[in-house]
Amino acid sequence: MSVSAEEEARLRRFNFTRILNQDTGTKTVNLLGEIESTPAILIAEKTAFNVTGAHLTKFSHDLHLPKVTLIARNDIYHSFMASQNSEYGEVKLTLIFPATETHIQKYTHQQLRMVVETPEIYRELVKPYVEEKRGSGRLDWVHNILEHKAEKESIIVEDTDDVEGFILLPDLKWDRKTMASMYTMAIVRRRDITSIRDLKKMHVPWLKNLRRRIPEVICEKYSGIEPDQIKLYVHYQPSYYHFHLHAISISHDSGIGQATGKAILLGNIISRLESLGGDEEAGMESVELTYFLGEESELWQRVFKGINGKGKAKE
The missing domain is CATH 3.30.428.10 (HIT-like)
Structure with a gap:
């Protein structure tokens, strides 16, 4: 379903007030705000990875990550934080290499x-x-x-x-x-x-x-x-x-x-x-x-x- 210009404009007028709830398991956050002085709730959820073969092959080959920061490294375990990207969003990466x-x-x-x-x-x-x-x-x-x-x-x-x-x-x-x-x-x-x-x-x-x-x-x-x-x-x-x-x-x-x-x-x-x-x-x-x-x-x-x-x- 396409979003009409009016609906998109209404969404962009959402004015954040406070967080109502967040769920780290489902990666959702419930936000309270206002649109033109009327209370509104916005529920944001991180979407799942696209797991089609072609998409993951592309992801794994060049990663499409403009900036990657090493968080920790110990023996075969490496932890990175990748900066936000329009296609994938912020991604926390753990590399195990070599893997048994x-x-x-x-x-x-x-x-x-x-x-x-x-x-x-x-x-x-x-x-x-x-x-x-x-x-x-x-x-x-x-x-x-x-x-x-x-x-x-x-x-x-x-x-x-x-x-x-x-x-x-x-x-x-x-x-x-x-x-x-x-x-x-x-x-x-x-x-x-x-x-x-x-x-x-x-x-x-x-x-x-x-x-x-x-x-x-x-x-x-x-x-x-x-x-x-x-x-x-x-x-x-x-x-x-x-x-x-x-x-x-x-x-x-x-x-x-x-x-x-x-x-x-x-x-x-x-x-x-x-x-x-x-x-x-x-x-x-x-x-x-x-x-x-x-x-x-x-x-x-x-x-x-x-x-x-x-x-x-x-x-």
Whole structure:
């Protein structure tokens, strides 16, 4: 439907008053304003990429981006912000190069499966897989951060204690400007904890300190956000096996990464550990966890694809 000159003229007379709402997931913003002294609402939404083959081939070959600024670089991960363009708009780009088969699987659309990881399955099948994945340089980029070999300029705050300490820095998903989509990551300095499976009741004071300190330092660094507007959680399974936490704006929808069966609130982990009884060595290794995996993931293919609902390997 074509827009008449009168309708276009009316749209251009829109006089902005204030933002009513914004949704970082759907990339929409609802604006209140006036047209000739009459209240009006304008809803703006970023459109999807044109995914036709010819269009994406053209995009990938010459990018059509007049200005590209490097935000961060660490090992194989590169983050850029491309300036606004009449055809594509502002684009945040993350380059993974060289990409492994694991990266390709992670970023490929795939069917999801719910799995039940019993303590026995973890101990006998998953834990050996985790130990394998921690080797062969897979955590080099994390160690680069901890040793100040990369992203030093991006560090929001650092606690240098080798046991209690952590480094807080912006996640590559955040443009570092829009507080509604604020997304940070806290990487702990200690290297003996791979995931929530290694957490024990004895770690509760440390975890409570992280729960207090991380929102505190974010609010000291950035205006416009308060501690109870920050969501603090961990992933299971995580993308990499060095314990880290995600601290994001509660209003931000980061998609599947926040879904039930992937994200576990830090407060709930603390409560679970506190309920395990008097033994300080009791921990998450002894509990049953339910979560989802993609069918293309290596963990699904190697461990869970051949396990039935009773938690026993199929003959």
